[in-house]
Amino acid sequence: MKPVKVGLLGLGTVGTGVVRIVEGHQEDLQSQVGSPIVIEKVLVQNKSKARNISVSADKLTEDPWEIVNNPEIDVIVEVMGGIETTKTYILEALSRGKHIVTANKDLMALHGPEILAKAHQHGCDVLYEASVAGGIPIIRTLIEGFSSDRITKIMGIVNGTTNYILTKMSQEGADYADVLKEAQALGYAEADPTSDVEGLDAARKMTILSTLGFRANVALEDVDVKGISSVSREDIAYAKRLGYEVKLLGIAERQDDYMSVSVQPTMVKKTHPIASVNGVFNAVYVHGEAVGETMFYGPGAGELPTATSVVADLVAVVKNLKLGVNGKQLGLTYKEKKLKTDEQIASKYYLLLHVDDRAGVLARITQAFAEYEVSLESVVQHPNPNHPEAEIIIITHDASKASVNKVLAAFESMDVVKSVKSVYRVEG
Numbered sequence: 331m332k333p334v335k336v337g338l339l340g341l342g343t344v345g346t347g348v349v350r351i352v353e354g355h356q357e358d359l360q361s362q363v364g365s366p367i368v369i370e371k372v373l374v375q376n377k378s379k380a381r382n383i384s385v386s387a388d389k390l391t392e393d394p395w396e397i398v399n400n401p402e403i404d405v406i407v408e409v410m411g412g413i414e415t416t417k418t419y420i421l422e423a424l425s426r427g428k429h430i431v432t433a434n435k436d437l438m439a440l441h442g443p444e445i446l447a448k449a450h451q452h453g454c455d456v457l458y459e460a461s462v463a464g465g466i467p468i469i470r471t472l473i474e475g476f477s478s479d480r481i482t483k484i485m486g487i488v489n490g491t492t493n494y495i496l497t498k499m500s501q502e503g504a505d506y507a508d509v510l511k512e513a514q515a516l517g518y519a520e521a522d523p524t525s526d527v528e529g530l531d532a533a534r535k536m537t538i539l540s541t542l543g544f545r546a547n548v549a550l551e552d553v554d555v556k557g558i559s560s561v562s563r564e565d566i567a568y569a570k571r572l573g574y575e576v577k578l579l580g581i582a583e584r585q586d587d588y589m590s591v592s593v594q595p596t597m598v599k600k601t602h603p604i605a606s607v608n609g610v611f612n613a614v615y616v617h618g619e620a621v622g623e624t625m626f627y628g629p630g631a632g633e634l635p636t637a638t639s640v641v642a643d644l645v646a647v648v649k650n651l652k653l654g655v656n657g658k659q660l661g662l663t664y665k666e667k668k669l670k671t672d673e674q675i676a677s678k679y680y681l682l683l684h685v686d687d688r689a690g691v692l693a694r695i696t697q698a699f700a701e702y703e704v705s706l707e708s709v710v711q712h713p714n715p716n717h718p719e720a721e722i723i724i725i726t727h728d729a730s731k732a733s734v735n736k737v738l739a740a741f742e743s744m745d746v747v748k749s750v751k752s753v754y755r756v757e758g
């Protein structure tokens with residue numbers, strides 16, 4: 331049995347897990363694919379760095395071309411991260427007929443179509459299951475499990491760092507900045523946590539999920555992104571009192587052929603299954619016209635969960651090699667997306683206002699909603715004994731984003747509205 335030879339780009343968190351699984355599960359893997367899988371060479375930045383896995387010195391290299399140009403290597407597993415340099419290596423490897431497995435959501439969200447087209451041209455596979463929700467096989471589920479259905483909604487908690495922060499703020503009343511430091515110390519956050527907390531990491535993952543789920547070419551710039559850095563303890567306390575949790579949700583919706591994709595802090599009714607996804611766990615809720623509601627839950631990151639998906643992709647590539655069916659890339663014939671306008675995007679909204687506490691104020695505020703045809707589900711006023719301002723909490727019925735924006739613009743010129751403290755989409 332001729333071994334399948336793998337070049338590994340990166341031996342950090344995920345790369346270490348890949349070596350552990352390929353070595354530790356070798357017998358199981360061989361029984362599935364019919365030949366040994368051997369990690370032939372490993373690219374690192376610094377060969378002399380101390381590692382928590384032993385890899386023989388002759389396998390380590392700091393020269394990417396020793397792997398990319400190596401005629402012995404059949405498959406390249408890319409777990410080094412980064413965008414432009416990594417893209418160069420991958421395109422070059424594809425032009426040499428090597429198959430690619432990657433965990434790189436940044437690369438696939440930005441350059442997925444170009445990479446898949448190149449792979450198709452050279453009859454190569456590019457698989458990227460680990461790029462979204464680490465250990466949850468959601469990409470394969472969207473492509474294969476739902477191939478018979480029309481997906482209408484995908485809602486995801488796809489960033490573990492922000493879910494960890496929001497969970498701690500909710501369960502322990504902790505402060506945002508303190509929990510962020512804790513998440514960094516525990517190694518959940520990206521090297522620069524801005525991409526986690528400002529929603530970019532989740533937006534990249536939602537670009538990938540909505541492209542596959544809606545079979546349309548969604549681009550990163552189509553995603554409306556807002557992170558969690560402005561979520562306060564006060565917001566979370568109010569949400570809990572009203573029966574909601576605040577979650578950073580990626581929401582992709584489709585009606586007829588029109589779609590919208592966003593990432594935003596959202597108030598989720600506690601009875602919705604996604605509200606109880608806590609800590610660093612991820613979950614993806616998928617609604618299909620025929621299947622109805624489904625949800626997939628599991629670890630979104632970490633050494634072994636992420637490596638499980640990477641090695642599963644490796645197994646799929648090797649099975650394709652045996653069958654001689656590599657390079658049948660999905661996603662090349664997806665249709666052009668049609669994006670919803672703000673008039674077409676509808677949901678319930680939560681608003682927290684600080685207002686003058688005097689006669690007629692409530693009437694003026696509700697009049698603004700009436701003017702733009704936003705119907706209200708509930709209005710609660712809290713007097714503040716230490717302050718001349720009162721707090722008003724409003725939950726709307728389904729309303730268009732455009733109408734809610736018009737109401738917010740109207741508040742700017744109303745002297746009785748002192749400030750709009752928070753505006754959240756509501757789910758469930």
Ligand SMILES: NC(=O)C1=CN([C@@H]2O[C@H](COP(=O)(O)OP(=O)(O)OC[C@H]3O[C@@H](n4cnc5c(N)ncnc54)[C@H](OP(=O)(O)O)[C@@H]3O)[C@@H](O)[C@H]2O)C=CC1
Binds near residue numbers: 460461
């Ligand atoms: N960590 C996780 O839980 C998850 C990560 N991912 C994705 O997987 C990928 C890898 O992540 P992770 O393992 O955490 O990253 P790490 O930072 O832990 O590891 C990166 C590895 O790549 C090597 N490397 C980085 N840049 C270069 C370069 N230019 N040339 C040569 N070697 C390089 C590093 O070498 P050296 O060791 O010498 O520094 C290191 O071994 C990323 O795309 C990430 O987004 C996806 C899902 C979850």
Ligand SMILES: N[C@@H](CC=O)C(=O)O
Binds near residue numbers: 520630
């Ligand atoms: N920083 C990411 C890691 C996985 O993609 C997260 O917090 O989910």
